[in-house]
Amino acid sequence: MDIRSEFGQRIRELRARSGISQEMLSFRSGLDRSYLSSVERGERNISIVNIEKIAAALQVSIGYMFDGERFSATPAYQPKEFTIPFLERFKYKLDNEKKILAFSVSGLLTGNDVEYMDSILMGICSAFGKGELTLFVDHREMKALDGEPAVYSPEVAEKAVLFQRNLLRYNRRAIVLCNSEFQVQQLNHVTQESGIPSTHLFGQDKEVIGRAYQLLNINGNELIKMQTD
């Protein structure tokens, strides 16, 4: 396949995983919507300056645009997705002894969901001193209905920055288990803006949780467990 078509397909994939329209990507990249449309269809020999703009709008490195994992182009954010209430998809647990606040999310996140998590978790944190806690986050089940990983939509990513800034007051750092290399890339951007020292891990379940336990200097966690198979 021609590199122009491949690249176009790639944008389409990543855009679908982010749950945004061509119009939104147009706004975020500063490129014309109909121009982006023709790029996605492989009809343009796009230049490096515009490649950079698109990568920035999708919050990935340029290299990831070419060598990264591939996805389907099915839109991740579907209305049906929200039939299961967020309350049932959001779990959290405080380990008072080890000073670890763990939480996990499955499925997709809206901006409201982030604000809800914010209020709940800040309520817990407020019982602690500055930088006393460590966050342990599990995003591995943040998947769309098609079973493929979903990342934050741009709207959600912006709320996540504010959310993380709040958490930063009580939490020294964060360890986050990711659902894809894409999410690692995106969270690198988000945490760079929020300022929270964060490690984003992606890989096989066993090795990724082993690595997280190692970083946290613990042997287990009641919420985020190693699979026993």
Place this chain on the structure above:
Amino acid sequence: MDIRSEFGQRIRELRARSGISQEMLSFRSGLDRSYLSSVERGERNISIVNIEKIAAALQVSIGYMFDGERFSATPAYQPKEFTIPFLERFKYKLDNEKKILAFSVSGLLTGNDVEYMDSILMGICSAFGKGELTLFVDHREMKALDGEPAVYSPEVAEKAVLFQRNLLRYNRRAIVLCNSEFQVQQLNHVTQESGIPSTHLFGQDKEVIGRAYQLLNINGNELIKMQTD
């Protein structure tokens, strides 16, 4: 820095590591020499089709052009480099019991050097049957005078393909320790052409040799040893 300058600098680096001139790169990529010059100087907003041509000419993936490790732009292939005779930079050892043929090279390689290795190693192999041996190659010391890794020049890469085709008759597969991600990329191209099933490893000494021993199902090798520190 502007993406156009960054990309230009990147080409210059990789070209220097490969030891080829703008003229040679022009010939191999099919792009005009004066055009390549202006791209390297960051004066062009190069398009994706030409980016692909350059990546192919440098034998790396497009993603590696953007996210890969960085080098100085000092030319790797200097005349002085060859003051130490190849005989002293080429070591080999046959493990008759484990059926492993190991060899290592330090410094740069010329086309003649490859032909010399070919004759020596084929002499050894001819005592064995088809696919009876396994190759274990150490390229970690293939460095230029500036101490930075060097890869095969295109001329050498072509001879390496022929060399490997010969070896393929007696060797089932090859494990190669590399000096850089760049060399991994390049050897992926070379071995794809020669057809020899090959694994190219790059990383910290301990982990890379450990991995190699694991792949070879051995606990040690007289030529290629783990550092004891």
Place this chain on the structure above:
DNA sequence: ATGTGACTGAAAGTCCGTC
């Protein structure tokens, strides 16, 4: 919300040189 054809000015890219 996206696909498409048509259009223009700007820039990419080629080919010829000189230094």
Place this chain on the structure above:
DNA sequence: CGACGGACTTTCAGTCACA
């Protein structure tokens, strides 16, 4: 070998209206 320039052709970026 590489920087740089001039003159030339081709193509991309960017924007429409319309389906």
